[in-house]
Amino acid sequence: MSSLILPPIKPSHYRPDIDGLRAIAIVSVVIFHTFPTQLPGGFVGVDVFFVISGYLISTIIFRSLEKESFSFLDFYARRIRRIFPALAFLLLGVILLGSLFLTPEEFKNLGKQTIYGSAFGENIFLIRHSGGYWDTATEMKPLMHLWTLAVEEQYYIFYPLLCWILWKVKKRVLPVLCVLWLVSFGFDLYQSQTSSIVAFFSLHTRFWELCTGCILAALVNPSISSKGLVQPIASKLREERARELGGGKIKLLTNLREKRNSIGSVAGLVFISAGILFATGDATYRPLLILLPVFGTLLLIIFRDSWINKNVLSSSPFVFVGLISYTWYLWHWPLLSIAKNLNGGNLPNYPTCFFLLLIGLALSLFSYFIIETPIRKKAITKKFLCSRVSTGQGYLFV
Numbered sequence: 001m002s003s004l005i006l007p008p009i010k011p012s013h014y015r016p017d018i019d020g021l022r023a024i025a026i027v028s029v030v031i032f033h034t035f036p037t038q039l040p041g042g043f044v045g046v047d048v049f050f051v052i053s054g055y056l057i058s059t060i061i062f063r064s065l066e067k068e069s070f071s072f073l074d075f076y077a078r079r080i081r082r083i084f085p086a087l088a089f090l091l092l093g094v095i096l097l098g099s100l101f102l103t104p105e106e107f108k109n110l111g112k113q114t115i116y117g118s119a120f121g122e123n124i125f126l127i128r129h130s131g132g133y134w135d136t137a138t139e140m141k142p143l144m145h146l147w148t149l150a151v152e153e154q155y156y157i158f159y160p161l162l163c164w165i166l167w168k169v170k171k172r173v174l175p176v177l178c179v180l181w182l183v184s185f186g187f188d189l190y191q192s193q194t195s196s197i198v199a200f201f202s203l204h205t206r207f208w209e210l211c212t213g214c215i216l217a218a219l220v221n222p223s224i225s226s227k228g229l230v231q232p233i234a235s236k237l238r239e240e241r242a243r244e245l246g247g248g249k250i251k252l253l254t255n256l257r258e259k260r261n262s263i264g265s266v267a268g269l270v271f272i273s274a275g276i277l278f279a280t281g282d283a284t285y286r287p288l289l290i291l292l293p294v295f296g297t298l299l300l301i302i303f304r305d306s307w308i309n310k311n312v313l314s315s316s317p318f319v320f321v322g323l324i325s326y327t328w329y330l331w332h333w334p335l336l337s338i339a340k341n342l343n344g345g346n347l348p349n350y351p352t353c354f355f356l357l358l359i360g361l362a363l364s365l366f367s368y369f370i371i372e373t374p375i376r377k378k379a380i381t382k383k384f385l386c387s388r389v390s391t392g393q394g395y396l397f398v
Contacts, residue, residue, distance in 0.1 A: 013059075018052055019322030020313025021300055025049050026325035028276050030332045033145075034357050035350070041279035043133075044293040046148050047209050048272065051297040053152055054213025061160055062221045065167045075160055082326075083149070086372045090330045091118060093363070094142050101338050106140075113143040120153035122146035123201040132197050134281045136345045145333040147201050154203045155210055174218045177211055184208035188287040196283030212294050216301060257305075264299050265306035271296025327364035327372060335360050 025045035032042025064070035091114055098110045116125035126147055130138040138144055166173045184207040191199035199205045275293030279286070303309065312318065321328075335356045339348050347353055 013063075015304065016319045017304055017309040017313035018056070018301065019325075020309075020315070020318035021048060021052060021297060022322035022325040023313075023318045023320075024272065025052075026321065026328055029329065030357065030360075033333055033336055034347075034353050036347075039276065041276040044272075044275040044279045044290060047275070047290050047293050048297045049148070050151075050206060050209035051213040051294055052301070053155075054210035055217050055301055056213070057156070057159070058163070058214040058217030059221070061163050062173075062217060065163065066221070070160075070164060072160065072164075076156075079153075079156055081376050082372075083153070085375045086327050086330055086367050087118070087149070089367050089371050090334070091143075093331075094334045097334065097338055098142065102341055106341055110142060113141055113146075117143045117146040117150075120146075120150045123150040123154075123203070126201050127197055130197065133200050140337055140341050140345055142334040142337040142341075144337065145329065148329075151201075151203050151206050152210075155207065159210075159214075174215065177215050177218060181208045181211040181215060184211060185287065192283045192286055196286075199283060199286070209290070209294055212298055213301070216298060261303045261306035262308070264303035265308040268296040268299030268303070269308065271299065324364055324368045327367040328361060329364075331363040331367065332357065332360040 025048035028039060028042035028045035028048075030042075031039045032045070036042075061070065061075070064075075095110070095114060098107050102110060112129075113122065113125060116122050122143060126133075126138065126141075126144065130141070130144075132138060162176075163173065165171075166176055184204060188199055188205040188208060191202070191205055271292045273296075275289060275296065278292075279289045300309065300313070336347065336353070339352065339356060340346060348356075
């Protein structure tokens, strides 16, 4: 039987409820940027994205390592097809908008951002050339939001190699991930006191969020568990209890499982909501406050069979918003930032902001349906067609 606490991944690899989680994350970020006074903690949607990314990417890597089919070329080719087309479209569009609406000096700075953004180094650019995430000058940078993409791509560089090495030399993946989690969280706590800019934008201080999802993926992976990395104590207790009660009591256990799932998913939503409501720009307590949405996301991923996951997060509206979350994230910020440049560093009035929100959404739909989806569906090589690793609907970007 599966673990009471950590049910194993089901044969159906695609999880619509995770796209529903993406929807919550992207909507909170978009509202925060568009109407900051209405949702002052909406920026924690980024942290939700990080946890999802760590979980999904680790799941893909562990499955392919287990089947002895892992290929670095295949892994990075998929990342490129997922990320680059929509990003290239964004960069071209922002350069065009910048040439029309920005001053020569602002356009020159946009050129520098474009170079860093295209090389996935926007977080490094902001550490060197900004006063922090909430600085007005930072908010006037049209590509500022690409710092999240930079963190993820930097994570993609070393993390697959780390997993591959640990797997090949028969080292324990899970203990190493737990140590890395502690080290990264310690860095985040320390640098939040000494250099809040570095703490906010750096991979080594954000890795613990990604690593939270990585650890969960390791816990639920059967091959890792079978190698002694995880002792499914809850599963054993459940089996023993079932034998004691007999077949007639299985229904009782099913009801208890359903209640457990409901409590877990509700707690997850409460934690994410609390993070959105209470998180602030105060760097001193940021890592501790971010624990709420991080572990809230973890709970919602774990309790996939709950009513909330099956009927709310997996519903068509949530899934659709989750599927376009990458392109919407790309396009929602540059329009607002350029508007701030034209308005002395301030957001325009509410109707204008709402109009810009709709324009960004329209551009994201165009990017998703006309650029991203056709390229992702088109086979580049025979290997892509014959790949044994099912990756489901989309990856995380931020």
